[in-house]
Amino acid sequence: MKQYDILEKGKLKGDDIAKEMGVSRRHFDRIFKQYSKKTPLGMSEEYRIYLCIKEIMGGTFLKEVAYKYDFTPEGLSNAIRKRFSLSVKQIKSGEFKIWEQFIVSSEIIFIDNFKYRMKKDRLMEYIEALDQEKYLDRIAIENEEFEGKFSLLLDYSKVLNLLREYKGLSFRDSDIYKLDMSESLILYMIILKETKNGKNELTYPSTELLSILFLVRFFMNLETLEQVDGVYEIKIPFKLEKMLNAFEENYLYVGEKLQIALDVTVKENEVVIEFSDYMLNALNLE
Numbered sequence: 001m002k003q004y005d006i007l008e009k010g011k012l013k014g015d016d017i018a019k020e021m022g023v024s025r026r027h028f029d030r031i032f033k034q035y036s037k038k039t040p041l042g043m044s045e046e047y048r049i050y051l052c053i054k055e056i057m058g059g060t061f062l063k064e065v066a067y068k069y070d071f072t073p074e075g076l077s078n079a080i081r082k083r084f085s086l087s088v089k090q091i092k093s094g095e096f097k098i099w100e101q102f103i104v105s106s107e108i109i110f111i112d113n114f115k116y117r118m119k120k121d122r123l124m125e126y127i128e129a130l131d132q133e134k135y136l137d138r139i140a141i142e143n144e145e146f147e148g149k150f151s152l153l154l155d156y157s158k159v160l161n162l163l164r165e166y167k168g169l170s171f172r173d174s175d176i177y178k179l180d181m182s183e184s185l186i187l188y189m190i191i192l193k194e195t196k197n198g199k200n201e202l203t204y205p206s207t208e209l210l211s212i213l214f215l216v217r218f219f220m221n222l223e224t225l226e227q228v229d230g231v232y233e234i235k236i237p238f239k240l241e242k243m244l245n246a247f248e249e250n251y252l253y254v255g256e257k258l259q260i261a262l263d264v265t266v267k268e269n270e271v272v273i274e275f276s277d278y279m280l281n282a283l284n285l286e
Contacts, residue, residue: 110221137153150264219237220234
């Protein structure tokens with residue numbers, strides 16, 4: 001999505017993207033809304049308004065900005081007020097933080113169930129955090145340069161316990177309309193969980209926070225959350241939970257500790273992270 005964010009002054013062309021992906025516009029629109037919770041036109045409109053706000057904050061006159069991004073001055077003012085509950089006066093005075101109003105994230109990009117793409121450098125930070133917090137048992141790697149392909153072997157019991165902490169959390173669509181479906185949503189979930197536990201302060205070490213961001217995002221496939229009567233509920237995908245419970249029973253009764261294997265494929269400065277083949281077979285996802 002990021003490569004299309006600022007096409008044509010922030011206008012996102014669904015027809016062009018659908019054509020490049022080799023799918024029909026109707027199919028593209030359905031997939032897009034399923035994972036982003038927005039229509040292409042809706043996201044394009046939000047991003048155009050976001051670009052306008054940045055320019056107004058920089059001192060450009062409202063009229064000039066409006067015409068640059070194909071609004072009328074009155075239309076832009078109304079759009080900003082409707083979408084962000086802000087006046088142009090507030091924007092000019094700097095009485096708000098733009099990153100609290102609109103977040104566009106490309107930290108981890110969803111490809112398919114239990115399959116994500118991200119920057120290699122960022123993955124190295126996550127790996128270090130997972131290791132420090134004891135979620136990572138070991139790394140199966142052929143060379144020390146982390147090139148080609150390697151595997152992360154995770155402690156299933158620690159991962160399962162973490163996922164259970166967040167399972168069942170729910171929130172209304174109106175609670176998260178300013179958030180993306182990744183890092184900012186998970187931070188919101190952390191706050192929600194701690195508030196329900198009676199805490200009013202967050203004291204997470206950075207390594208624990210990074211571990212939560214990675215594991216909750218990967219295993220709970222947040223992009224596939226379904227809304228029921230305006231409410232989202234965080235769930236562990238059924239087949240995944242069934243498999244992890246089987247791992248747990250195997251350890252309790254047989255004493256054999258199994259691991260969750262994630263395969264990492266490195267392509268220059270990017271990586272693709274996904275379940276290993278035996279995990280996919282266990283989940284019947286192939």
